[in-house]
Amino acid sequence: MATILVSALRGETPSNILIYGKTGTGKTASAKFVSQELESTSQKYDVPCEVEYINCEVTDTQYRVLAQLANTFIEKNQQVIADRLDRLRDLRSAADDDPTTLSDTKFSTVDDLEAQIAEFEADAEEMEEVPMTGWPTDRVYSTFFEAVDYHERVVVIMLDEIDKLVEKSGDDTLYNLSRMNSELDRSRISIMGISNDLKFTDFLDPRVKSSLGEEEIVFPPYDANQLRDILQHRADISFKQDALTDDVIPLCAAFAAQEHGDARRALDLLRTAGELAERSQAEIVAETHVRKAQDKIELDRVVEVVRTLPTQSKIVLFAVILLEKNGVHNINTGEVFNIYKRLCEEIDADVLTQRRVTDLISELDMLGIVNAVVVSKGRYGRTKEMGLSVPVEETEAVLLSDSRLGDIENAQPFVQARFDN
DNA sequence: CCTCCACCGGAACGTGAGGAGT
DNA sequence: ACTCCTCACGTTCCGGTGGAGG
Numbered sequence: 187m188a189t190i191l192v193s194a195l196r197g198e199t200p201s202n203i204l205i206y207g208k209t210g211t212g213k214t215a216s217a218k219f220v221s222q223e224l225e226s227t228s229q230k231y232d233v234p235c236e237v238e239y240i241n242c243e244v245t246d247t248q249y250r251v252l253a254q255l256a257n258t259f260i261e262k263n264q265q266v267i268a269d270r271l272d273r274l275r276d277l278r279s280a281a282d283d284d285p286t287t288l289s290d291t292k293f294s295t296v297d298d299l300e301a302q303i304a305e306f307e308a309d310a311e312e313m314e315e316v317p318m319t320g321w322p323t324d325r326v327y328s329t330f331f332e333a334v335d336y337h338e339r340v341v342v343i344m345l346d347e348i349d350k351l352v353e354k355s356g357d358d359t360l361y362n363l364s365r366m367n368s369e370l371d372r373s374r375i376s377i378m379g380i381s382n383d384l385k386f387t388d389f390l391d392p393r394v395k396s397s398l399g400e401e402e403i404v405f406p407p408y409d410a411n412q413l414r415d416i417l418q419h420r421a422d423i424s425f426k427q428d429a430l431t432d433d434v435i436p437l438c439a440a441f442a443a444q445e446h447g448d449a450r451r452a453l454d455l456l457r458t459a460g461e462l463a464e465r466s467q468a469e470i471v472a473e474t475h476v477r478k479a480q481d482k483i484e485l486d487r488v489v490e491v492v493r494t495l496p497t498q499s500k501i502v503l504f505a506v507i508l509l510e511k512n513g514v515h516n517i518n519t520g521e522v523f524n525i526y527k528r529l530c531e532e533i534d535a536d537v538l539t540q541r542r543v544t545d546l547i548s549e550l551d552m553l554g555i556v557n558a559v560v561v562s563k564g565r566y567g568r569t570k571e572m573g574l575s576v577p578v579e580e581t582e583a584v585l586l587s588d589s590r591l592g593d594i595e596n597a598q599p600f601v602q603a604r605f606d607n
Numbered sequence: 608c609c610t611c612c613a614c615c616g617g618a619a620c621g622t623g624a625g626g627a628g629t
Numbered sequence: 630a631c632t633c634c635t636c637a638c639g640t641t642c643c644g645g646t647g648g649a650g651g
């Protein structure tokens with residue numbers, strides 16, 4: 187990355203870079219580090235070079251990306267102008283005292299100086315911040331354009347999670363940005379895209395694809411050994427000596443390596459294990475704490491997923507839980523749908539069709555909350571058989587904490603009714 | 608070997624919310 | 630304030646199907 191970006195220090199345009207890699211492989215961290223180095227080095231050698239970081243998961247439309255860029259550059263320009271004005275005004279007052287001071291500068295007369303000051307003041311006046319909404323996109327675009335081109339510099343735009351941007355608002359933004367260079371007079375722009383998805387360029391316009399992917403860097407997932415090194419390094423800083431038993435770090439590394447080498451996950455695991463050990467007032471962190479941490483993280487994930495489920499999905503899931511609690515195994519769609527209908531009537535919710543409910547069940551399956559298999563029972567039809575793949579009690583508690591499902595006091599009668607029928 | 612259950616899952620369409628453009 | 634467009638969520642309709650039991 188650094189070898190590609192150094193050309194910025196020579197005032198050339200660096201190639202556009204695309205960085206691929208799964209979550210937790212250090213893409214963002216590396217990119218941010220390199221850009222920091224780049225900016226500080228450029229300051230040392232007095233080469234105007236700036237890096238702008240944008241997280242496209244947060245800023246996910248063309249308008250917002252452009253507006254954010256435009257505004258940061260406008261702000262920077264105003265800073266630059268303010269600095270220049272300060273210096274000129276100092277010069278001005280010095281010239282009033284002693285007109286000869288001007289002879290060292292490019293201004294031959296006080297009038298020249300004043301003209302320059304007036305010009306800068308006009309520039310500052312002209313720069314208008316882009317509002318959060320309301321402008322046509324092309325106006326935002328040209329504002330950004332002028333802001334960047336206000337003085338000479340090399341700009342690296344870092345688009346994190348670029349795949350999200352393309353997914354949500356198409357490749358227009360990238361297309362516009364990538365062809366800006368041909369129209370800029372003073373400045374140069376280079377784009378650095380960071381993507382989780384290796385295949386996201388498939389959806390791009392071929393022109394964008396080729397200009398954006400001038401250089402491609404792939405971050406492979408960490409293997410267990412590398413994870414161990416990372417963990418060891420952090421553990422040395424954050425834990426007292428001998429606070430960890432020998433198998434803690436290898437175990438964390440192994441768990442995380444199974445989850446496609448996510449370093450963030452590995453560090454979470456180690457931290458959670460430490461917290462659990464602390465809470466149970468253990469002297470040292472042992473293997474059991476890591477296993478508990480693994481369970482806890484998994485449970486937290488499930489709780490979060492279940493909590494944010496749409497109401498209809500929650501009702502369906504609740505139906506599955508009721509059946510499961512009554513010792514029904516190999517629950518099939520028909521049973522779920524019957525209970526679901528009763529639940530809906532009880533809490534006064536819309537009743538969806540069975541067709542839709544099967545889709546909801548499939549979604550729950552994809553989320554790993556239930557697991558459903560299509561089986562044929564010969565004469566007795568063909569259906570999805572499913573079972574819960576998360577802890578019953580905890581999940582039920584999460585569901586009942588929903589304001590709409592909380593009304594269901596004692597739901598046993600629903601399942602009983604099924605057997606009576 | 609055939610039948611027929613009880614649902615699966617694709618296709619086309621309807622609807623309302625929210626964003627973009629004017 | 631308006632239209633147009635997209636998108637998620639649902640519905641209706643319906644052809645498809647694995648295999649127990651006749």
